[in-house]
Amino acid sequence: MSDVSAVKAALKSQVIETPSWGYGNSGTRFKVFAQPGVPRNPFEKLADAAQVHAHTGVAPKVSLHIPWDRVEDYTALTRYAEELGLRVGAINSNVFQDEDFKLGSVTHPDPKVRRKATDHLLECVDIMDATGSPDLKLWFSDGTNYPGQDDIAGRQDRLAEALAEVYERLGDDQRMLLEYKLFEPAFYTTDVPDWGTSYAHCLKLGPKAQVVVDTGHHAPGTNIEFIVAFLLREGKLGAFDFNSRFYADDDLMAGAADPFQLFRIMHEVVKNGGLKSETGVNFMLDQCHNIEAKIPAVIRSVTNVQEATAKALLIDAEALAAAQLSGDVLAANGVLMDAFNTDVRPLLAGVREELGLAPDPFAAYLASGNQERIAADRVGGEQAGWGA
Ligand code: PSV
Ligand code: MN
Numbered sequence: 170m171s172d173v174s175a176v177k178a179a180l181k182s183q184v185i186e187t188p189s190w191g192y193g194n195s196g197t198r199f200k201v202f203a204q205p206g207v208p209r210n211p212f213e214k215l216a217d218a219a220q221v222h223a224h225t226g227v228a229p230k231v232s233l234h235i236p237w238d239r240v241e242d243y244t245a246l247t248r249y250a251e252e253l254g255l256r257v258g259a260i261n262s263n264v265f266q267d268e269d270f271k272l273g274s275v276t277h278p279d280p281k282v283r284r285k286a287t288d289h290l291l292e293c294v295d296i297m298d299a300t301g302s303p304d305l306k307l308w309f310s311d312g313t314n315y316p317g318q319d320d321i322a323g324r325q326d327r328l329a330e331a332l333a334e335v336y337e338r339l340g341d342d343q344r345m346l347l348e349y350k351l352f353e354p355a356f357y358t359t360d361v362p363d364w365g366t367s368y369a370h371c372l373k374l375g376p377k378a379q380v381v382v383d384t385g386h387h388a389p390g391t392n393i394e395f396i397v398a399f400l401l402r403e404g405k406l407g408a409f410d411f412n413s414r415f416y417a418d419d420d421l422m423a424g425a426a427d428p429f430q431l432f433r434i435m436h437e438v439v440k441n442g443g444l445k446s447e448t449g450v451n452f453m454l455d456q457c458h459n460i461e462a463k464i465p466a467v468i469r470s471v472t473n474v475q476e477a478t479a480k481a482l483l484i485d486a487e488a489l490a491a492a493q494l495s496g497d498v499l500a501a502n503g504v505l506m507d508a509f510n511t512d513v514r515p516l517l518a519g520v521r522e523e524l525g526l527a528p529d530p531f532a533a534y535l536a537s538g539n540q541e542r543i544a545a546d547r548v549g550g551e552q553a554g555w556g557a
């Protein structure tokens with residue numbers, strides 16, 4: 170797409186969903202460094218998300234995590250989101266922090282534990298009904314640590330059974346997004362370790378089940394853009410969980426570790442129609458900000474995704490196709506690299522100005538005084554964190 174107004178229109182319409190847990194305290198296995206002004210409840214997490222949206226103009230949706238964001242009154246939470254100009258995005262289930270789930274949740278050998286896990290997933294669908302959320306996001310920590318610990322295929326049967334029950338409960342406008350992850354916390358087998366496993370389950374379930382690609386959940390060297398192209402072609406790419414990694418599931422800011430990879434992913438998205446709203450690809454962030462200030466880190470992540478998207482939109486598709494068809498390897502690669510090496514920051518600054526926003530959302534947030542305000546206001550009570 171080389172028509173600048175079409176590029177700008179596409180950038181204005183891309184929605185980037187931010188995670189409630191990205192605003193809370195989080196850490197490594199070794200230490201959580203608490204920060205002043207961190208939200209104490211889901212309402213304050215929404216207020217922080219609203220700051221990101223106010224400065225970027227493209228982040229009106231917030232993923233919630235249950236039970237971390239469990240509230241008495243979801244209607245009040247939804248109304249508050251609306252007052253802030255936000256919508257509730259994906260409801261993330263959590264079947265990985267309960268004592269009972271030591272040996273698995275929906276794949277546990279004990280049917281009573283499986284029942285408890287599936288009931289939690291059904292509760293998440295109730296919350297979708299109450300909040301208007303369209304997406305149920307499923308990530309299972311289920312797996313085994315030792316050869317022989319459990320029946321690998323039997324666990325797939327149990328998984329399929331639970332997924333089918335939850336799928337049946339979905340409304341017409343609701344979908345199920347099944348996330349995969351290579352390893353951790355289980356180290357020998359993981360029950361949904363890769364896109365193929367997720368895809369096979371989603372295919373059997375039906376059109377309302379789609380795959381989530383978390384960019385941090387692959388073996389080093391995995392060609393993620395191939396997975397993206399394949400899933401889009403099959404109509405099975407439901408969403409991204411964007412984040413960066415150097416080693417494992419690092420959950421660093423999207424585009425920080427490998428902006429070229431993010432560009433290659435966004436090229437496949439653009440090329441295969443994934444930016445069009447009818448394909449329904451949800452561009453979510455899934456990150457934890459352990460040592461950096463949280464709201465600015467989310468803003469930086471949003472703008473990094475926008476920069477990768479802008480570069481992908483600038484690829485000269487005609488020149489690329491011509492070079493590919495004529496077998497001109499270097500010309501084809503050159504078309505891609507020209508786009509990647511373009512400085513798109515002025516273009517994005519222009520997009521923001523057309524939206525009535527400051528050209529640099531990061532600087533505008535820092536100058537807004539919000540960080541000082543929340544640090545002063547949010548004293549007392551317990552700060553929310555990853556897992557609280
Ligand atoms: C754990 O790896 C994880 O980061 C998954 O990616 C989920 O999407 C996220 O936590 C929230 O449950
Ligand atoms: Mn994730």
Ligand code: MN
Nearest residue numbers: 383385386418
């Ligand atoms: Mn993860």
